[in-house]
Amino acid sequence: MSNFQTWMQSVQHQMETALADVLPDAALAPARLHAAMRYAVLGGGKRVRPLLVHAAGELAGASRQRLDRIGCAVELIHAYSLVHDDLPCMDDDVLRRGKPTVHVEYDEATALLVGDALQTLAFQVLADTPLADSPGTQLGMLTLLAQASGSRGMAGGQAIDLAAVGQQLSREELEFMHIHKTGALIRASVLLGAQAGEPLPAGELERLDHYAKLVGLLFQVVDDILDTEADTATLGKTAGKDADNDKPTYVSLLGLGEAKQLAEDMLAEARETLAPMGDRSARLEALADYIVHRAF
Numbered sequence: 001m002s003n004f005q006t007w008m009q010s011v012q013h014q015m016e017t018a019l020a021d022v023l024p025d026a027a028l029a030p031a032r033l034h035a036a037m038r039y040a041v042l043g044g045g046k047r048v049r050p051l052l053v054h055a056a057g058e059l060a061g062a063s064r065q066r067l068d069r070i071g072c073a074v075e076l077i078h079a080y081s082l083v084h085d086d087l088p089c090m091d092d093d094v095l096r097r098g099k100p101t102v103h104v105e106y107d108e109a110t111a112l113l114v115g116d117a118l119q120t121l122a123f124q125v126l127a128d129t130p131l132a133d134s135p136g137t138q139l140g141m142l143t144l145l146a147q148a149s150g151s152r153g154m155a156g157g158q159a160i161d162l163a164a165v166g167q168q169l170s171r172e173e174l175e176f177m178h179i180h181k182t183g184a185l186i187r188a189s190v191l192l193g194a195q196a197g198e199p200l201p202a203g204e205l206e207r208l209d210h211y212a213k214l215v216g217l218l219f220q221v222v223d224d225i226l227d228t229e230a231d232t233a234t235l236g237k238t239a240g241k242d243a244d245n246d247k248p249t250y251v252s253l254l255g256l257g258e259a260k261q262l263a264e265d266m267l268a269e270a271r272e273t274l275a276p277m278g279d280r281s282a283r284l285e286a287l288a289d290y291i292v293h294r295a296f
C-alpha cells in the first residue's frame, strides 16, 4: 500500500471515530432522531471533504485534533445535503451509500429533521472549541462555512440544479451551478483546513484557493462520468436516477471523451498550481489524482 493510501485510510478511520463522538448518543432523547442522524453519517462515504481538510491543514502545520473537528463540520454539512437531496421533493432516491436512504429507513419528517439537526451541529462543532490561533480567524471560518453552505453556495447551487431539470444549459451555466452546488463546500474544506494552522503567505493561500476551485469542479465532472458509465453498464437507468438523468451534465454537454479530457486537463492545472509548494502539497496532489482516477 502506498504512503498516500495508508494516510487516507488512517484519516478515514480517525474521522469515523471523531464523527461518532460528536454525534448525539442514540440512547439520548429524542432517540429516534439521534439514531437517524447516526445512520445518515456513520459507516459509509469516502470522506473526501475531511481528507481535503486534513491535507490542507497539515500543509499549514495545524494539529490533528483541530483538523478532525473541522473535518466533522464539513462532513456533517455534506451528510445533511445528501439526506435532503434524496427526499421525494428533490431527487427521490431510495439508496445512498448502499443502504436505504434516511426517509426510506425512517420517514420523511425524520429525514427533514436529520438534515436540519446535522446542519446546526456542524456549526456547533466549529464554534465550541478553539480551532484557530485567534478568535477572529475562527469567526471567519464560521462565516466561510455558512457562505459555502447557504444560498450563495451549496443550497443556491441545488436551487439552480432543480430549476435546470429538462433545460438545456450552456457550459458556463453548468459550471456556475456546480461551482455552487458541489464546489463551494469542497473549496471551503481546503480553506478551513489551511486556516487552522500557521498563517500561510498570501501567494500560497491563493494557490490553495485556485486548487480548491479546480478540485470542486473536477469532482463534479468525474461524478457525471461515473454516472454515465454506471448507466451504460446497467443498460438503462438505475432505480431513483430518473430525475438525475433529465438534468444537464458535463457528459451530455461535451460527450464522454471530451469530459474525460476536461478532467485530465483540470488535474494537470491543479498539479501545476501546487507545484511551487513542493512536497508539502503532495497529499493535496494525490487527493486530486484520487478524485479523478476513481472514475477511469
Ligand code: GRG
Pocket: 044, 045, 046, 047, 048, 078, 080, 081, 082, 084, 085, 097, 154, 155, 158, 181, 182, 220, 223
Ligand atoms: C439539499 C441543500 C441541499 C443540497 C444538496 C451536494 C448536493 C446539494 C447534493 C448531493 C447530490 C449529488 C449526488 C451531487 C453530486 C456530487 C456529489 C456531492 C456526490 C456525493 O458526494 P461523495 O461522492 O459522496 O463525496 P460520499 O458518499 O462518498 O460522501
